[in-house]
Amino acid sequence: MGTTTRPAAAPGRTPIxxxxxxxxxxxxxxxxxxxxxxxxxxxxxxxxxxxADAAPLYATWRPHAGWGTPAAVLVALAxxxxxxxxxxxxxxxxLLGAAWLAAGAWTLSLALxxxxxxxxxxxxxxxAEYLHEVPGIRNVPAALAGFAGRILDFQPxxxxxHTAGHPPGALLVFVALDRIGLGGGTAAALxxxxxxxxxxxSVPVAVRALGAEPAARAVLPFxxxxxxxxxVGASAxxxxxxxxAAGLALLAVRGRLAPAAGGLxxxxxxxxxxxxxxxxxxxxxxxxxxxxxxxxALLAGIAGAATVVIAATAAGFWWWDGYQRVVExxxxxxxxxxxxxxxxxxxxxxxxxxxxxxxxxxxxxAVRAGVAALRPALRGPxxxxxxxxxAAGPAVLLPVAAAVVVLAADLSGLSKAEVERIWLPFAVxxxxxxAHLPPATRRWWLAGQAAxxxxxxxxxxxxx
Numbered sequence: 001m002g003t004t005t006r007p008a009a010a011p012g013r014t015p016i017x018x019x020x021x022x023x024x025x026x027x028x029x030x031x032x033x034x035x036x037x038x039x040x041x042x043x044x045x046x047x048x049x050x051x052a053d054a055a056p057l058y059a060t061w062r063p064h065a066g067w068g069t070p071a072a073v074l075v076a077l078a079x080x081x082x083x084x085x086x087x088x089x090x091x092x093x094x095l096l097g098a099a100w101l102a103a104g105a106w107t108l109s110l111a112l113x114x115x116x117x118x119x120x121x122x123x124x125x126x127x128a129e130y131l132h133e134v135p136g137i138r139n140v141p142a143a144l145a146g147f148a149g150r151i152l153d154f155q156p157x158x159x160x161x162h163t164a165g166h167p168p169g170a171l172l173v174f175v176a177l178d179r180i181g182l183g184g185g186t187a188a189a190l191x192x193x194x195x196x197x198x199x200x201x202s203v204p205v206a207v208r209a210l211g212a213e214p215a216a217r218a219v220l221p222f223x224x225x226x227x228x229x230x231x232v233g234a235s236a237x238x239x240x241x242x243x244x245a246a247g248l249a250l251l252a253v254r255g256r257l258a259p260a261a262g263g264l265x266x267x268x269x270x271x272x273x274x275x276x277x278x279x280x281x282x283x284x285x286x287x288x289x290x291x292x293x294x295x296x297a298l299l300a301g302i303a304g305a306a307t308v309v310i311a312a313t314a315a316g317f318w319w320w321d322g323y324q325r326v327v328e329x330x331x332x333x334x335x336x337x338x339x340x341x342x343x344x345x346x347x348x349x350x351x352x353x354x355x356x357x358x359x360x361x362x363x364x365x366a367v368r369a370g371v372a373a374l375r376p377a378l379r380g381p382x383x384x385x386x387x388x389x390x391a392a393g394p395a396v397l398l399p400v401a402a403a404v405v406v407l408a409a410d411l412s413g414l415s416k417a418e419v420e421r422i423w424l425p426f427a428v429x430x431x432x433x434x435a436h437l438p439p440a441t442r443r444w445w446l447a448g449q450a451a452x453x454x455x456x457x458x459x460x461x462x463x464x
């Protein structure tokens with residue numbers, strides 16, 4: 001795959017000239033974030049209802065450091081140094097295990113910048129979170145049957161904010177942890193980190209299974225030092241990202257039962273967040289790229305997802321009913337105040353801070369690679385695009401599909417603020433585009449990713 005070999009230098013072109021496009025996109029990203037922060041500060045000063053003190057992030061300005069600071073710096077140096085070299089040559093199994101451990105160390109270190117309690121164990125125990133509702137769930141079937149009836153606000157038994165804003169699967173995850181003796185904030189936070197950091201396994205496994213091992217190895221360090229790890233530790237959205245990635249990876253790998261298992265996992269994801277209906281586009285891309293037996297895999301995946309939907313409906317929760325009530329609940333709260341005209345573009349600034357500055361240049365190169373793959377078909381007789389599109393490969397199609405999903409979510413108006421964590425399940429697939437970055441520049445981009453995470457974590461106090 002051409003994305004992992006050093007591009008030939010054009011005669012007479014300096015490195016700056018060759019990478020001018022990337023630097024231009026980086027400049028646009030920096031300007032976008034700066035403008036979003038400036039306009040956000042002005043609107044907050046005027047009393048506009050952004051409900052985000054450090055807009056475009058849902059956070060408060062609070063420069064600080066903690067005993068996680070040196071640990072995070074050491075992890076970043078290890079990954080950006082010997083880790084990058086090892087990712088290219090190590091045996092696959094040990095590499096994935098090491099990446100998962102490194103991502104866990106990175107995420108925990110960032111969380112501990114805020115302290116053990118404030119940054120980790122108490123993140124999921126506040127009134128708005130799922131754990132607030134766990135003690136009241138004594139009868140799971142009854143809770144499922146009556147779940148939709150408690151979504152709307154301003155009634156005596158209304159669900160807390162996060163529980164009301166998601167299907168019941170999200171709450172049931174933490175109920176299940178409590179039932180097996182892992183209740184409380186510490187166990188819940190550890191579960192979010194453990195599952196959330198598993199994207200460093202699932203995403204490369206999927207890309208490799210789709211025939212692009214060099215790309216899978218190239219993207220792995222960027223997943224380890226994901227700036228969005230600031231929110232993976234600890235928020236339920238980190239756990240959601242891990243579940244979605246696992247489902248897509250199962251669709252990608254070979255095996256008679258893998259597609260059905262992938263469908264089951266993605267079907268369950270529909271009951272973690274209503275927005276995951278958009279994951280269907282990524283699933284179709286994975287199935288289109290999957291080598292051989294695509295139709296049986298598609299049918300198996302649909303059957304797996306349908307099994308979950310049928311079971312949930314039989315238990316008394318109708319997904320569409322829940323979605324309609326959530327939209328109504330959404331505008332009972334801060335969404336009614338938050339101006340669409342501000343958030344529709346500053347959401348993208350928040351995404352840059354969560355996915356990292358490498359996102360824009362990487363996407364630019366992925367799109368260019370896709371256009372190059374299509375150009376011969378567009379010039380030839382007829383218009384046969386399916387083959388060339390699939391030939392563009394996972395390092396083009398997966399991030400482009402993720403970008404389409406993000407834009408759809410953004411334009412819907414149902415994601416006004418807090419997308420730095422809400423879009424984590426899509427951000428990890430956007431970063432597959434980093435396989436297109438020139439090898440000579442990857443270490444610098446990775447350093448920028450780490451610096452972004454450290455700056456965010458030390459300048460503001462994030463709210464999950």
